[in-house]
Amino acid sequence: MVAFEPVTALIGGSLIGLSATLLLLFNGQIAGISGIVNGAIEFKADRNWRWLFIAGLLIGGWLYERAIASQPTPTDEFSPWPMIIGGLLVGVGTRLGNGCTSGHGVCGLGRLSVRSLVAVLTFLTTGFITVFVTRHVLLLG
Amino acid sequence: MEKNGKKNGIALFSGIIFGLGLGLSQMIDRQRVLGFLDLAGTWDPTLLFVLLSAVTVTAIAFRFVFSRLRPIFAEKFYVPTRQDIDSRLVAGAAIFGIGWGVSGYCPGPGISALAIGSWNPVLFLMAMATGMIVFNRFNKQ
Numbered sequence: 001m002v003a004f005e006p007v008t009a010l011i012g013g014s015l016i017g018l019s020a021t022l023l024l025l026f027n028g029q030i031a032g033i034s035g036i037v038n039g040a041i042e043f044k045a046d047r048n049w050r051w052l053f054i055a056g057l058l059i060g061g062w063l064y065e066r067a068i069a070s071q072p073t074p075t076d077e078f079s080p081w082p083m084i085i086g087g088l089l090v091g092v093g094t095r096l097g098n099g100c101t102s103g104h105g106v107c108g109l110g111r112l113s114v115r116s117l118v119a120v121l122t123f124l125t126t127g128f129i130t131v132f133v134t135r136h137v138l139l140l141g
Numbered sequence: 142m143e144k145n146g147k148k149n150g151i152a153l154f155s156g157i158i159f160g161l162g163l164g165l166s167q168m169i170d171r172q173r174v175l176g177f178l179d180l181a182g183t184w185d186p187t188l189l190f191v192l193l194s195a196v197t198v199t200a201i202a203f204r205f206v207f208s209r210l211r212p213i214f215a216e217k218f219y220v221p222t223r224q225d226i227d228s229r230l231v232a233g234a235a236i237f238g239i240g241w242g243v244s245g246y247c248p249g250p251g252i253s254a255l256a257i258g259s260w261n262p263v264l265f266l267m268a269m270a271t272g273m274i275v276f277n278r279f280n281k282q
Binding site: 004005006008009010011012013014015016017018019020021022023024025026027028029030031033034037038041042048049050052053054055056057058059060061062063064065068069072073074075076078079080082083084085086087088089090091092093094095096097098100101102104105106107108109110111112113114115118119120122123124125126127128129130131132134135136 | 147149151160165168170171172180181187190191192193197212224230239244246248249258266268271274275
């Protein structure tokens with residue numbers, strides 16, 4: 001585990017806020033990634049920009065990993081069940097609740113939306129409880 | 142067509158900026174995210190710094206963006222208008238938070254983490270897309 005690096009965390013977070021601002025200023029769209037992915041999969045029309053945004057996320061991650069990172073991001077052991085169960089719950093939960101960390105967190109809180117504040121406090125709470133249960137009650141590592 | 146080209150360019154560019162931000166802030170390392178959610182363990186404050194800096198940028202910049210009549214390349218702002226707090230919002234956010242705590246990924250970092258060369262984000266994204274598709278099928282009826 002690499003030590004906490006507050007400056008890169010703040011720069012990275014600011015870039016995320018800048019990205020959401022650009023998408024809203026130029027295209028009028030909210031950078032809510034669960035919604036963008038859902039639209040890219042399910043919509044018939046107006047899906048090209050969504051796939052391009054998703055491609056950008058991948059390219060940005062790749063650029064960081066190849067050109068900026070002082071050391072590669074650690075890859076922990078393959079954990080199929082947490083990925084399958086967690087992924088299914090994230091897919092269903094973000095559809096039912098209309099958003100995730102980006103749509104409700106970065107954008108919703110930036111819009112001072114009360115719905116988003118309720119969503120953020122809710123998913124933080126269940127996230128904290130879930131990790132407490134998996135790590136300290138079930139001792140799953 | 143020309144305007145769609147510009148919008149697609151912005152979508153790709155803002156996706157890249159978002160992905161760079163997720164890389165720099167190490168949100169593509171799921172152990173960092175789980176470290177933040179683990180209040181009873183060695184707590185990692187990175188995600189808090191990332192979210193706070195991102196929201197600081199959007200909270201300031203969105204005020205200027207919304208002072209415009211319309212976005213630069215689009216006819217209007219596609220922004221959620223609902224303000225009611227309903228059980229679907231809370232239940233959905235709660236389910237999302239559990240999936241987040243189980244996997245250590247939310248949608249954006251899941252996509253950008255494809256760049257680190259691990260099967261974990263691949264499996265996570267396949268499960269997430271499955272969850273969305275299944276939800277949409279049931280929700281239509």
